[in-house]
Amino acid sequence: MDRRTFIGTVGAGTVAGVAGCLTRDGDGNGDDGSDGDPEPENPDLEGELRVATYSSMVDGENPAGEWLKEVFEEEYPDAELTWTVPENGINQYIERERSDVDLDADVYLGANVDDLVLVDDRLEEGGLLRDLNVDRIDNAERIRDGLDMGDPHGRVLAYDTGYISLVYDETVVDEPETLADLTEPAYEDALLAQNAQSSDPGQAFLLWTIDAYGEDGYLDYWDNLAANGVRILKDWSESYSGAYMEEERPMVVSYSTDQVYANEYGYDMRRHQVAFPNDQGYANPEGMGIFEGASELDLAYEFLDFALSSEAQAVIAQRNVQFPAVEEEFVDLDDEFDQYAHVPPEAVTVGYDRLRGNLEGWVDDWAREFAGQ
Structure with missing residues (x-):
């Protein structure tokens, strides 16, 4: 997966919508009435959280991943965030799953709708990533309407879009x-x-x-x-x-x-x-999800919530030079964004x-x- 990393000053703008919304009401069999994993009374927030992503998130000059690791570990002092960059993106985890090999990661940061389709075409329907309980992710309600990947299995939440x-x-x-x-x-x-x-x-x-x-x-x-x-x-x-x-x-x-x-x-x-x-x-919204076999499930949910916090959204947008995923009122970015970052009159996409x-x-x-x- 090729992405780019620029150190830019970007600001809040109105992102044109694509039909739908990634957040959804729970309607499954979870204990709290929502799909996915029930929220524990005493979450385990210790251990090593392994996050798979693309190279520009962690490499180059002043990447967003460097800040995310430092601040996440400050907020969760008993946790360690370890980045891993798969050579072949989501395909690496599809092949490992096919071979029944340990995925060696808890979170995938950088999935788009194409990745989800490849997972479901090559593995079982709704595989590899967990059906998320969005009730465990408080900041999910701040995601803009219009960042839908159309996943019928609710496995991802958007963290930026371009x-x-x-x-x-x-x-x-x-x-x-x-x-x-x-x-x-x-x-x-x-x-x-x-x-x-x-x-x-x-x-x-x-x-x-x-x-x-x-x-x-x-x-x-x-x-x-x-x-x-x-x-x-x-x-x-x-x-x-x-x-x-x-x-x-x-x-x-x-x-x-x-x-x-x-x-x-x-x-x-x-x-x-x-x-x-x-x-x-x-x-082209980018999403994040949790692998089905995640060993640090509670930390993984905390990371998804953290990535949608106001400060993290600003850093991700500035260093990835993409639009934030959350509504304008929740992120403080430079006014120059309106002049230099452009939104098309019509946003098109080919859905799931x-x-x-x-x-x-x-x-x-x-x-x-x-x-x-």
């Missing part, structure tokens, strides 16, 4: 008004994209085109992109930090918060314009139900034709 968009150099190309514009001569050899097999923004952009053209039409659209010279690189770092920042091409699939980064480092803002073709951006049973086939069909472009 929007995939296009970033372009306005001194070279005009803003594309539609996705179809990208196949026109004005954008020949202009676009950098990422491999949908190995990149989150790459897969999100692919799904955006499936939403726009349908599963019967998206490969034809990509044929036209390929004929117009789209260049596909492995991940976001190669395409943005590498090729785009080296001015090899004037447009790249990226994030709608990129101007926050450009402003922070004093880059030429003309090369960091944000485009929402079709007046859309692809919504449509992805289930289809995602791997769509990506494989795309990869056979285009992964080597």
Whole structure:
């Protein structure tokens, strides 16, 4: 999974909604009337909490994970938070579960809807992560409406969200008004994209085109992109930090918060314009959940609640350069965010139900034709 880490000053803004809400009323068989794990009278808050995540959460300059570990351990002095970065993201835990091997982690931080679909396509329905008892997570009620991953098993809560968009150099190309514009001569050899097999923004952009053209039409659209010279690189770092920042091409699939980064480092803002073709951006909330076999269950619930606290939400948003998951009133961020972090007029996403049973086939069909472009 490729993510990016920037040290930026971001502030509160209104996040456009995607239908639904991650929090839900309990209606299962728990002792307190909610799904998931009943809350103990005397929770065990000692021991080592192992949290799996992606590399930019814990590596690089001033990552969010460094702060989360320090402050969590201050609040829970008998606990130790240990980060682990799986080489192959959620797939590593799917394979370990298939092999009946200890997962060696309690919490997964960084799941999106695509990950949940892969889990359910490859393992049993509703597997790997626990059905959460959100009544144990007080701060869950502060999550914005509109961060739904559509998981019918209630395994995740959002902790941040972002929007995939296009970033372009306005001194070279005009803003594309539609996705179809990208196949026109004005954008020949202009676009950098990422491999949908190995990149989150790459897969999100692919799904955006499936939403726009349908599963019967998206490969034809990509044929036209390929004929117009789209260049596909492995991940976001190669395409943005590498090729785009080296001015090899004037447009790249990226994030709608990129101007926050450009402003922070004093880059030429003309090369960091944000485009929402079709007046859309692809919504990509990130979620956190607890593994079914977690050995430190009580600490895991405390960590999920902690990650949704006002201070943690501000740090995650600033250092990941993404929108916070909680409502604006609960997080204090810099006013410059409204100027430099952009929300699309319409947030689109391909939901769980449509992805289930289809995602791997769509990506494989795309990869056979285009992964080597």
